[in-house]
Amino acid sequence: MKIKCYYILACLAISPFLAHSQKFPYKDSRLSITERVDDLLGRMTIDEKVGQLAKPLGWEMYEKTGHGVGASQKFKELVKKEPIGLLWATLRADPWTQKTLETGLSPAEAAKATNALQRYMLDSTRLGIPLLLSEETPHGHMAIGATVFPTAIGQASTWNTALIERMAAVIALEAAAVGAHNGYGPVLDLAREPRWSRTEESYGEDTFLVGQMGKAMVKGMQGEKIGGKGKLFSTLKHFVAYGVPEGGHNGGPASVGERDLRQNYLAAFAPAVRQGAHSVMTAYNSIDGIPCSSNAWLLNQILRKEWGFQGFVVSDLLSIQGLHGGHATASSPVESAAQSLGAGLDVDLSGTAYGKNLKDALALGLIDEETLDQAVKRVLRTKFALGLFEDPFVSEQEAMRTVGTKAHRAVAKQVALEGITLLKNDNELLPLKGNMKRIAVIGPNADNVYNQLGDYTAPQAEGKVTTVLQGIREKVGQKMTVEYVKGVAIRDTAASDIAAAVAAAERADVVVLVMGGSSARDFMTSYQATGAANVEESKNAISDMESGEGFDRASLDLMGDQLKLMEAIHATGKPIVLVTIKGRPLNLNWAQEHLPAILDAWYPGQEGGLAIADVLFGDYNPSGRLPISVPRSVGQLPVYYNHQKPKHHEYIDIEAKPLYSFGHGLSYTKFAYSKLHIVKKEKDASFDVEITLDVENIGQYDGDEVIQLYLVDEVSSVVTPIKQLRGFQRIHFKKGEKQAVAFTLNPEDLKIWGVDKAWIVEKGRFKVLVGSSSDDIRLEGSFVLEKDYPLE
Structure with a gap:
């Protein structure tokens, strides 16, 4: 009897290897995807099915040692406990993840890490189902070494869909080279509430422009169908009406009716879905009392039945948990899981909302196994379409050759160039003339690498990013003297030195004043479980961050002493070019009235300094156009150009029209x-x-x-x-x-x-x-x- 027990235990211990040694139909690439999915699904336990819907946070799943990079012990224990199907942001590096240039992964190390994770899944799990790896890719892969493009609001300012398609192809190529399969983006929220912290991630306020930009992004990222070499499949964010929260509060409810929803907010997503986007992420907000993460009408009726969507739906981070948390529409985690899966939400971004909760929901009859199977099938179909069962690995040498190349930097610069928008140019101050001998470059964003890049950006190696100051110095060489003074910070008034800035301006022939906002995360700021920043002050310093996820605002005024600096420089009587680097429309009323020239660059990415210098000195004629209206006051909001009839009448105290309307942008020519x-x-x-x-x-x-x-x-x-x-x-x-x-x-x-x-x-x-x-x-x-x- 004892011998028989030992024999059974031994068989169980080696059962994964027995499974790998057999040629099951799901491993036969000659069969159709449907046949392979059905065969694999029929072999899976409930635990394995539920595990395929889990997408835990990935950056804890590798470890670096003196011997190289490999799967972490936490990953191995997690897989043993629950055979997960996906990972999110494995290669992400930023202050939230606590991954730095030292503790994060270079492109070669990233390829080693993803290969190690895939090898473990193939060799150490019963069915050998490979992982699907999702990464953040809104304006470049959010990983060390990747090319950093302008944020989406700057991309939209190009009004050039062919260029955005080209940019998306570069992003996909770089991320795929290190092992990613799925890119998060584009963000297709209509940004009609600029107090909202994530305005920079959007393509602006207009349905048609957002739809065309999203379609181009998906086409460039995915190609004609998923599974192409050097491609990712796209996850559209955030479904839906996330960009108009009440009061500008991120994740707050959206007050829109069905007609408005269909004609505007849903219509912004439709072109990207028709282009073949293979994944959609639900938004944190509710619409008419129904959270998007449990809204069967949105996910099943609109997305699948009316639009014919064939991919899978993923939650935003912890949004399923939000049903029994912030929204309070579910009484327990089990009920939250049942509501979301029943509504058509397939994958849990967090890896903690489904799992045991789904198994309990099955036992209680809150969901049935057929509903579970349908979600699992969608994930498995994707993996087979990607060819992961045949070859989930990447080349470390190819990763080193592909990421952050000179050609990719050239595309980043072109996007920055075409997105820079000339808002004002009195007396043709721009382009700057060659007879100037001395330039003062002043302001908190003139020489700040991270303020130039926006949210969802990885740590950058020294010298990789060219600031405005560096761009100007490189442009003029020895022909002009360039003097730099920071003057003020974005928010912190403790270290302002306006007097030094004024003195530099008085010595100059022209002043380039660079200010605006910042989404730059730092290691002093604390972060929520969702990754959004907490609005709190350090005892030692005030962060520049006034935008980016979690930093909603009640006003749109320039913060800190920036307006004081602008007024003081103007008082010198020197000609001033204001360059704004920022993530949302800001109050530029005073600048419009008093300064002769204004350039808007949004967050222009790693090549932004070079692009701005080209525009300042006439090597490139600015041609960007605003994708969002710039209000005169928050009291006007909402102020988007295509509001419903009738035409707005004037306020008693200010004009009804915005300071700069949608589509505005000047040129050096006519x-x-x-x-x-x-x-x-x-x-x-x-x-x-x-x-x-x-x-x-x-x-x-x-x-x-x-x-x-x-x-x-x-x-x-x-x-x-x-x-x-x-x-x-x-x-x-x-x-x-x-x-x-x-x-x-x-x-x-x-x-x-x-x-x-x-x-x-x-x-x-x-x-x-x-x-x-x-x-x-x-x-x-x-x-x-x-x-x-x-x-x-």
Whole structure:
């Protein structure tokens, strides 16, 4: 009897190896993905199924020793306890994760780490199911050595979808080289509440622009289908209406109705889903009392049934736990897990919300195994489509050759260049003239590496990032004297030295004043379990951070002594160029009234200093356009350009219109618009409208113009916006060059969610507006549809 027991125990001990030695159908790449999924699912225990839905935090799952990089003991114990299916942010490095340049991973080490984790899963688990590794990739892979691009609000300022697609391909290439399969991004939230801390992560306030940028990002990141070499599949964030929280409080409820939700917030996601985005993340907020992480109407009806989405849905970090926490719509963790899975949320980002809670929910009858199986199938289909069962490993040598290359830096600089927006340029102060002998570069963001990069950025090696000061010095060389004084901090007033800044300005021919905001995390700040920063002060110093996840604001004024510095420098009488580096619209009323030139760079990334210098000295003609309106006061909010009719009337104390409207941006040259021509072609079940015009560069510089097409539905059965963007093209013009420009409108561009809750294009007159911004319309025309066009 004792011998028999020993025999059984021995068999159990070697059962993983027996499983690996057999050629089960799920390991046969000649079979269809459906056949392989069904075979594997049929072999899995409940524990293994539940484990496939767990996505724990990944940066604790490797360890560095004097002998190299390998799987950590914590990882091995976790896998033994629960055979997990995914990891998140394994290669992430920042103050929240406590990973520095020393304790984090270089690209070669990152490849070693992911290979080690995959090897352990294949060799030491019963079924040998590989991991799916998700990484943060909003403006570059959030890992040591990766190229850092401008944040999304700066990307959107390019109004160049081809460039964003190219950028996304670079991000994917770098992350895939070190073992990632899935990139978090793009963020497709409409940012119509600039007090919200995550405005910098968005593409702005307009549905059409956000949709086109998101589509380009997905196309560049994924390619035509998932599983391509050097590609990632994309996770769209945050589903949905996350960017309009009440009071600007991150994660707060969104007060939007179904029509607004469908025509604006959901419509911003739809192009990326149609492009094939393979994953969607639920938002922290609730809509009409239903948290997004338990909203079956959003996840099953809209996303899967109406849009045909075939990928999987993942929670935001701890958002499932938020159902019985902050939202209080579930009485227990078990009920939270059941609500989320039942609503169509497949994967738990945290690795702690499902697990035992799902098993208890099954035992209690709160969910059934068929619902569990459906979620597991979605994850397994993804792994098979990625080819992970055939080869989950990457080349360490290839990682070293691929990440942070000169060619990738060139793309980062191009995105920065095209996103820099000229807001004001009185008397053509810009570009700066060659007869200047001395320049004063002043301000808290003139020579601060991390203030230039934005949130979701890894630690940077010395010399990798070029600041504005360094860019100017490199540009002028020995031809001019460049004097730098910081003057003030972003928030902390204890160390202000405005007198030194004024003295430098008085010695200069021109002042470049660089200020704004910061999302730079530091090791003094404390962080919530979700990764958002806590708003609290250190006893020793006040952080520059006034933006970035968790740093919502009640005002949009420049913080600290920045306005005092601006006023003091202005009092010297020297010409001033204000360069703003920031993550959200800030109050620039005083600057607009008193300073001759203003450049907006948002967070321009690692090559931002070089790009700003090129624009300042005329080596690049600025052509960025604002993707978000800049208010005069928080009292105007919301102030997005395409608000519902009727037109806003003036306030008694300030103008109703924003300081700078959506689409605004100047150039060193001038453009003339002419010969608007509209041809409508109605068919039995559809129509198209061809719009052509001529644009000519009549100025003295070569440059890009962003031609913007807006539409007005003059009479409709439901209230529609006063105008809405329905087309844009960024085109380069040589000095004196004229080009024909063409747009085509179709039913998608004119549809509304009608009174009977169905999509329809209604007959009637539509006004066409073409110009250089939403408030700089150069040409107007109209067309009439003779009948209604119901849409499915």
